Amino acid sequence: MRLGLTHMGSIDVAVRAMARELGVDLVIPPPTTQRTLSLGVKYSPETVCLPFKLQLGNMIEALELGADTLVMPGGPGPCRFGYYHKVHELILRELGYKFHMVTQDHGILYIVKCVTNGASTRKVITAFRFGIAKLNTLEEVERMVHKMRAVEWDKGEATRIYRESIKAIDNAADYGALRQAKQEYLHKLMSLPTITSPAPLKIGVTGEFFIVIDPFANMDIEIELGKLWVEVRRPTSAGEWVKLNPFIHALKLQEKDKAHRAAMPYLSRHVGGDGLQSVGEKVLHARDWDGIVHLEPFGCVPEIMARNIMLSTKEGCPVLNIIYDEHTGKAGVISRLEAFIDMLHRKKKRQVEICV
């Protein structure tokens, strides 16, 4: 079996670690590029959302490299995503690819058995723990990167160190090496020369999960915000998704649960996707964030609902909504970000003047 992967942020680092432990033959397609997008767009239904197109592109690129098994979570629940695996499979079969598609329809145990090369339960648990440890480490470094980007003297250094750290974490063979990589890069980040002017704005990034997590899909929005002296706060993370997966559902998830509860006065049930969470995060963080950037793929029904509810909650916090589609023109996104941040800065300045 050669297992093909689709990309989403840096999730490949964790999957690679697990595959190594289990001796699974993993085919990782090249990072998502313009070509991935073009392939996905070419063979997708026109009105389907951007994450679908990018994932289809990834699958094609993995199959080109010889993958013969694809895994696609799904099943009833989230949004249209629930039957994406079926549509993906149909399209790829029509294109003439021969592969085995493992989905949630087969049952969780079957997926685990399939992707773990029939390893013993004990080995599987060990591998998963190590993979998640890598994700946690990545997240920890990432949080520091978010902080440093906002205050670093030499714009771009934190991002460069972050890219190095992903490689180092990827290469770490055991817990010891992982801990060492974490300490090394956290230290490197913390010793960057900084600017000590007024405290940076804190901007929350919320919205549809895939777009929020994947830097190709969201046009490096976190880096762009960093350039504008903004500290990014992003409760959503790739690790959270794995922990949320039915495999590890037993783990309690504070942040998401809190957001759901906070949304209750405005939206009392799931509307699919991450709609409920987007609303909840606004309510929850209206006080401690200076503003929210809300990301959604074009045509995403859950986020359309969330966006309109977010406009009118009692807890006020400025929201900038950005809609992504297959276009790559970044200028529009940057103009809106700049204007949004400028507005918040000027507002803050005015408040300070009034207080004085």
Next chain:
Amino acid sequence: MEAYLGIDVGSVTTKFALLNKYSELITDLYMLTQGKPIEMVQQGLHQIKQQLPKDVDICGVATTGSARYLAGVIVGADLVKNEITSHAVATLQYAPQAQTIIEIGGQDSKIIIIRDGVVIDFGMNTVCAAGTGSFLDHQALRLNMSIEEFSQRALTSKTPVRIAGRCTVFAESDMIHKQQMGHRTEDILYGLCQALVRNYLNNVGLGKEIKPPIVFQGGVAFNQAIVKALQEELGSEIIVPPHHEVMGAIGTALLVHEESLNNSNGSKFKGFGISEITYHTSSFICNACPNQCEIAQLSIDSQILARWGGRCDLWERSPSSQNKEIE
């Protein structure tokens, strides 16, 4: 005499505004971009130079609009600012009480909500250009008339027809239908204006609290029929400020003036001589990693002035020291 120059290079038009230190407009310029932003900036500078009173000292230059970074590199801008801030600053200069700014340009339309002299919210059109000047331009072209004539004829309408404004394609089929039914051209034209206003308020203006005084600016504010349609729809007076078409340029000029007060280094302006230089633009695909970014570069002769477009900063960091050969 101290002067501050603001340049607004938009998708359809390029605007210049020269202000003195009392924030009064010395001269302005409004020209079509025609898809050639660099040439237009050069031509504009050339024309400004000729209208320039003697003993003018340019103490600051700023750029805005969708080509602001490109224009900024060419002229040596001291400040590069987004359109929202620029428009708001300029409007508050002319109408300090303004609470709402409606700006409709070639491909962008914006709404800016102001309370107590500070921008508190704004909106821009998202994935569609239906509520913008390009939409009207396109329909005027279809009816074989200039956009100026469009405005005059539309104002004479007595019984406007209802036209779908959601999308250019729907509007067009609706228009043809109404023409075939025998409706008068002016009624169709005014119907279009109403459709644009409806589209604007339902999309860009969605969820925004539009309070008077309302200021309307941007190229489309030339169109008296749109002003009338807005007035009818909002039931309130619409102020179209003088120089409404160059507001963005005026705004950046004001901002660079403000900035220069805190900064005594002098302007980075490269002088009016740059209108004589030939600039080359080109692009290539970077192969340093699998991302395959499209890198655009701007050069004079063989000297690279700037590069942009990459997902990392490999090419942007030190454009002059790096050669394309690294690939």
